[in-house]
Amino acid sequence: MNQIVEKIVKSVPLSEANIGSIEPVFLTEKQQLELCSVTVLSEHAAHKITRNKNDLRTHVQRIQIFIKEQQTEATYSALVDLFLVLKSNGLALRKRMLANARSTLTTQQFTALKMLLLDGLNTESDVPYAKLTLLTQGRMVEPHQDFIQKITAKTEVAISPIEEAMSYIQHGQLEQAQATLQIAILHNPRQLELHYDLLEIFNKTEDKVQFSFCYKQLLEHNIVLPPQWREMAHRFKVEV
């Protein structure tokens, strides 16, 4: 597909009108740089990063676009996004990109990022506010803290069903995770977190048969289910 489009692009005179109608997704990186405006390029890169935040190549391209255009705030924000993704990894890349951006950044921005080179950037609160970041949480006040804690009894040695289910999910054992949560609901039907996690599994797997079986079993035990069960049953067209 790319080759076909490349041939078409090469055969078309590169007038302004033609350039305006070209979709960046069909172009090679080189062609994108030649044919697309800075706005199109930077927006295309931004969308790619929000889809895959670990796409380092696109992070670098985005930073370079903004450095070339001498856009201070955008360059700083793009660097913060890269630093957040890499944390303490990729020191050489972070050093290189920061050095390239030095003349574009303010002294405060440059110093803040330079000080984090070794330890890495873990939270957005460690650096001055970046207006155009894509990957920050955008909390209004920093530093934030937990306002509610889960109390775990010191004598409790067995892991919770949710932790057990998580462990199964991490190993790709979805059926075991589902069974663990279902049993836990039967023992503790008022713990909403169990319901939400089990429903999330059904939502991801789209396993209508298992959902139907589980839903009916829980109803047979006269368990009062959160409304999300009914909604999913409606979605999966499960009749009780």
Added chain:
Amino acid sequence: MTAPQHYQLSDTSYVLPTPAGAYFCVSANSDVPARKVLRALFKQDEIAVLNTELLKQWSGLTADNEALELIYRMQSLGWLEGVQNKQQAPKGSLEILLPEILLGLSESGNILLADEQGFYLSAQGFPHETAEQLSALSADLFSLYGRHQGLLKNNLSLETSAWSVVDAAGNGQVGFWPLWIGEHHFVLVIKGVPLLNKPALIKLIWILSIRYGD
């Protein structure tokens, strides 16, 4: 009040929604407990220190532990955060506050907020006529969504009611995000990359909720 068995609320931390919480709050109008809590928080002039009674009242849940579990879940999802200092809702008229807030939500600086009638409350970066036409389009799209909600929400399980004009890669070029506030709805229209992960979203939802919330 009996101390909850499994959760402990801080009695010194104020609770503030995050942009993710603000987005969840207004992106649909179904009355789930989490949304009720967020709506109630956004109707306060000052953020609150939560207690179990307040939580139950806001969420509609009757059991202490259920209410605490809900709020713990919301914290885990990053919808709420605790802060040391009391925060106040932005003060001033919408006309004065909206321009700066809106600019914080768009990379390109082209953004507007339209009401349900298809008129804009504030527009930045768009020429007046374009803003008027986009606002009218936003009302049309909202109405279109209403007519096809059964297909989009029920059949296709699409939980979003936002619309976008996309390029060949599926990237939004102009997006329309309905914001459900009380009995009203507004539409946020953004050309280019949206920045809904910014504190400006909290401010926007807060001032709209105080002005137009139930």
